Amino acid sequence: MVNVGYKVLFALSIWTMTTEAFPKGAQRTKCHLAKYKSLPPQELEAFKKAKDTFEDIMLLSDRKCSTRIFHRNWELKELSVHDRVILVEKELDFTINVLENVDDPSLSKLLSRPLEILTQIREDLRGCTRQTHSHRHSRRLNNWLQNFHKSKETETPECREASVILNLFRLLNEDLRCAAYRDLCV
8 A cells, every 4th residue: 555655646746747847838948148247358358359450450441431230329228128138139140140241351260259159149149039929029129120220221331340340349248248137237
């Protein structure tokens, strides 16, 4: 009798663990952005080298850009946590796309490590946005996304490149950090 009781108890505990641990339709991904509250200095150095090289290239060129692709009249912390993640993901999508298509070979070589880092960050952000498909964007985010899209299309490729590279540190040190701090971004 005692053996049967233990077997039933064991079977019930296994059933409970598997049905509660893996409910149907549940998202198994978690949003892990805390590691982006502060990037390691050696990673930021890779971005700095690329930015410095780009600035040297810009001084030698005749580019005249007054780009406002990433412009906002408000701070990221004014958005909901989910909207922040979406905005940073959109910025990263565009940034990665532009950096993957840089023409200058010396700059392109320096961008390999930053692109690896940015791609990993984007994948982590996508893990966060997949969790809430039905989230409705705020009016502020929708307006920014529309302006962002228009600005990207009206700029020349050279000015898109300049805008992206000159925005890298704001993206990493302000926008990504705020998204990583979630509710604590103030």
